[in-house]
Amino acid sequence: DVKVTQSSRYLVKRTGEKVFLECVQDMDHENMFWYRQDPGLGLRLIYFSYDVKMKEKGDIPEGYSVSREKKERFSLILESASTNQTSMYLCASSRDRARDTEAFFGQGTRLTVV
Amino acid sequence: GENVEQHPSTLSVQEGDSAVIKCTYSDSASNYFPWYKQELGKGPQLIIDIRSNVGEKKDQRIAVTLNKTAKHFSLHITETQPEDSAVYFCAASRGGSYIPTFGRGTSLIVHP
Numbered sequence: 001d002v003k004v005t006q007s008s009r010y011l012v013k014r015t016g017e018k019v020f021l022e023c024v025q026d027m028d029h030e031n032m033f034w035y036r037q038d039p040g041l042g043l044r045l046i047y048f049s050y051d052v053k054m055k056e057k058g059d060i061p062e063g064y065s066v067s068r069e070k071k072e073r074f075s076l077i078l079e080s081a082s083t084n085q086t087s088m089y090l091c092a093s094s095r096d097r098a099r100d101t102e103a104f105f106g107q108g109t110r111l112t113v114v
Numbered sequence: 115g116e117n118v119e120q121h122p123s124t125l126s127v128q129e130g131d132s133a134v135i136k137c138t139y140s141d142s143a144s145n146y147f148p149w150y151k152q153e154l155g156k157g158p159q160l161i162i163d164i165r166s167n168v169g170e171k172k173d174q175r176i177a178v179t180l181n182k183t184a185k186h187f188s189l190h191i192t193e194t195q196p197e198d199s200a201v202y203f204c205a206a207s208r209g210g211s212y213i214p215t216f217g218r219g220t221s222l223i224v225h226p
Contacts, residue, residue, distance in 0.1 A: 033213075043216040103160075105159065
């Protein structure tokens with residue numbers, strides 16, 4: 001089974017802190033994604049990556065950055081956390097760009113910024 | 115870019131009833147349409163998907179239909195059970211883009 005693991009289930013951070021959310025997948029997938037989930041807004045794409053050291057902006061990249069130094073690991077960085085970044089963050093991976101296939105999601109990280 | 119609309123946002127049914135969730139998409143080049151189920155405290159998980167060369171697909175109590183002309187697709191759950199209670203997301207992606215665009219989700223509540 002594909003496993004996507006996010007490092008934390010719950011995080012509480014202070015305004016202005018630099019926050020790192022880590023995600024690891026174990027199936028050699030090329031594509032990795034970070035989504036933000038808010039009630040009534042569904043899943044909104046923050047950043048994605050289709051290869052090591054490659055990254056592309058999604059629909060809502062402002063206030064975020066990402067890092068992909070190794071194929072299995074994709075990190076989301078909040079440079080200076082703000083209260084409007086309180087949300088559920090979901091990491092996902094999919095096989096490659098050759099054909100659209102299912103995305104496998106992690107369990108989510110619920111981030112609260114106070 | 116692609117835009118996916120999903121309705122209803124909340125659906126409440128009695129156990130044993132059928133449930134239908136509908137989605138429309140805007141990009142006529144989209145050709146892959148997955149459905150995900152998100153249970154409380156978990157990430158979304160694929161339950162069924164359909165590609166544009168197929169009009170209908172069934173898996174036990176779950177079926178998905180696709181109308182490419184009208185650009186809409188639907189999820190049908192028959193004989194609903196309390197464990198079907200969850201948030202369901204539809205998605206669409208275009209061949210070669212590999213990035214799904216999600217609908218806003220439907221909260222399905224099945225009353226025993």
